[in-house]
Amino acid sequence: MRVLFVADGRSPIALNWIRFFVERGDEVFLASTFACSPELPLQELAITPVAYSGSTGRARPPRGGSSTALKWRSALRHLLGPLTIPRAARRLRGFAERIRPDLVHAMRIPFEGMLAADAYGAAPLLISVWGNDFTLHAASTALMRHYTEWTLRVTNALHADCRRDIRLAREWGLGPTRPTLVIPGGGGIRANVFFAAANPPVDPIVIIARGSRAYVRNDIFFKAIPLVLARNPNAKFVCVALSGNSEASRWVEKLGIGHAATLLPQLPQADLAELMRRSQVMVSPGTHDGTPNSLLEGMACGCFPVVGDLESIREWIRHGENGLLADPTNPGDLARAILRALEDKNLRREAAGLNQQLIMQRADYAHCMSKAQDFYTRIISGPALTNRPTTAP
Numbered sequence: 001m002r003v004l005f006v007a008d009g010r011s012p013i014a015l016n017w018i019r020f021f022v023e024r025g026d027e028v029f030l031a032s033t034f035a036c037s038p039e040l041p042l043q044e045l046a047i048t049p050v051a052y053s054g055s056t057g058r059a060r061p062p063r064g065g066s067s068t069a070l071k072w073r074s075a076l077r078h079l080l081g082p083l084t085i086p087r088a089a090r091r092l093r094g095f096a097e098r099i100r101p102d103l104v105h106a107m108r109i110p111f112e113g114m115l116a117a118d119a120y121g122a123a124p125l126l127i128s129v130w131g132n133d134f135t136l137h138a139a140s141t142a143l144m145r146h147y148t149e150w151t152l153r154v155t156n157a158l159h160a161d162c163r164r165d166i167r168l169a170r171e172w173g174l175g176p177t178r179p180t181l182v183i184p185g186g187g188g189i190r191a192n193v194f195f196a197a198a199n200p201p202v203d204p205i206v207i208i209a210r211g212s213r214a215y216v217r218n219d220i221f222f223k224a225i226p227l228v229l230a231r232n233p234n235a236k237f238v239c240v241a242l243s244g245n246s247e248a249s250r251w252v253e254k255l256g257i258g259h260a261a262t263l264l265p266q267l268p269q270a271d272l273a274e275l276m277r278r279s280q281v282m283v284s285p286g287t288h289d290g291t292p293n294s295l296l297e298g299m300a301c302g303c304f305p306v307v308g309d310l311e312s313i314r315e316w317i318r319h320g321e322n323g324l325l326a327d328p329t330n331p332g333d334l335a336r337a338i339l340r341a342l343e344d345k346n347l348r349r350e351a352a353g354l355n356q357q358l359i360m361q362r363a364d365y366a367h368c369m370s371k372a373q374d375f376y377t378r379i380i381s382g383p384a385l386t387n388r389p390t391t392a393p
Contacts, residue, residue, distance in 0.1 A: 001376060002027040002043075004101035004123070006092065006116045007108070008053075009036030009045070012269075013130070013186035013293055014107050020187060020369040029099050031092055033112055046095045050088040051081030051111040070214040075140075081111055082143035089118035096121050102380050107185075109133040109151050110144065117151040124156040124379050130185050131161065131290030131312070132215055134168040149173045157379045159372070161185040161291040162312040179382070181375045186293050188368035189300045189359055193269050196302035196356055197277040200349060204235040204342050207279040207303065209272060211241030215288040217308075217328045218242070222251035222261070227335035229260055232342055237261040238275060276301035280348060281341045285328035289313060296363050299323075299355035304348045306337045320347075322354040 003021055007014040009032030022028045022040050030038070031048045038045070047054070092115055096104060105126045106116035113127040138148040152158075152174040159181045160166050166180050174180075206228075210216040218239075228235050237257070242248040243265040252261050267275065276282065282298035284307045291312060295305055299316075307313050308328035317323035326337040341348060 001103065001380065002029070002099065002101045003376070004029045004031060004096055004099060004104045006031045006033070006048070006104065006106040006112045008032060008034050008112070009038050010034050011107075015040065016186040016190075016365075017107070017369075017372070020365075020372070024373070029095075029101060031095055033115070044099065046092075048088055048092050048095070048115070050084050050115045051077045052084065053111070070212065074214050077111070078137065078140040078144050082114065082141075082147050085111065085114055085118050085147065088115055092116065093119040093121060096123065103376055105376075109148055110137045113151045113155070114147040117147070117154045120154050124382070125154065126157045126159060126376070126379055127151060127155040128185065129158065129160040129165045129169065129290070131165075131292070132288035134165060134172060136215055136288040138172065156382070157181070157375070159183070159375070162315050164312045164315065165290060179375070179378060181371065183368040183371055184291055184293065184296060184363050187372065188363045188365035189296050190269075190365045191300070191360075194273045194276070194297045194300035196300070196352060200302060200352065201278050201280050203278070203280070204232060205238060205279040206235060206281045206283060206338060206342070207238045207240065207276060207298070208283045208285075209240040209276075209294040209298070210284055210286070210292070211266070212245050212247070213286075215286055217285040217287060218248060219251060220285050220328060220331050220334055221283055222248070222255060222257070223331035224335040224338060225257045225261060226255055227331060228338050228342075229257070231339055235260060235338075235342060238279065239263050240272060240275070241266040273297065273301055276303045279303050281306055281338055283334070283338065284308060285326070285334060286310065286313075287328050291316065296359060300359045300363075302352040302356065304341045304351050305355075306334070306341055316358065322351040322358070 005018050009030055015038055027043050029044050030042050031046045033050050033053045035047055101123050104116055104123050106113040107128040108130045139145055152172050157179045158169050161184050163182055208221055225237055242263045248263055252258050276298050282303040282305055284292055284295055286308045289310050289312055305323035309325035319325045324337040327333040
């Protein structure tokens, strides 16, 4: 297959998916919306900025900054980003016409899917939905709504990381006969990297590995720490991808929790997996989420999940069985869930067994990417859309 990916080429999630087709021997092209230098033998890489993604001109990690800055940046992109799509689409269209792919796969609706939809051509189009495309971005402005509806109108097929987003996609205009696939956004969990330790961890270590995101309530997590320490003073809290984050540092200082909370940089996957194996509890206080990859990674490593109570998360977590659901906006509720997880050894042990089975059944990388390969073949060999629009919006 000749596959053109439209994605953020810095994203480990996107690269984990793309790597499968590179290693399979397909002809893989990448139109990245951000400057990047992926360590993959691609046929060709084109940098195609959209929504001010090329403002720095430098390859940087895909996220960072304070929650306030991230919210302002997101609001600005929602308001003005769609105005940049037509110009970027002309550039992408020229690239696609030159390489003539069998399939175009855009990973995320804003703004990669919107860009690919505006630049659509002869090849079938597959769109991936990542977690908060509908719940956070789609209705944020009139133009975001317009381009979300347009993207779903012209796409041939949809991939999502949770069943909730298939339902929402239909509500936003995805045709009832368009094929869909539900597997993790990054293609699944690599069992040779993320696996449980031979013996469960004995130290009360709590890990959060979401970094700084506008929709992850790190402030609530930090506020919960003193409440946990009041009853369990030996607990330790490890915060991945928050080293150097000024907001996180201020919370640690303000709350006087420096003796218990450690801010770490972004970690290589092998190091993150080892840290998860040494942690009893993982916390993910998201207010908008699909299926977080860090949740699946922690589950695979035997780490007990304490996560935001969201519809998409409930597709994986049964409260009180293989994890605990908590209000991600309430420090007291989050602290009570963390304490219960730390104090209930039997619950952690039983959950670890259930979660490893879940990962094997629903999130194994080789199994999921085999489904993705079959899905690609189905889209490429399927009939052309008879009601596909012939003019851009």
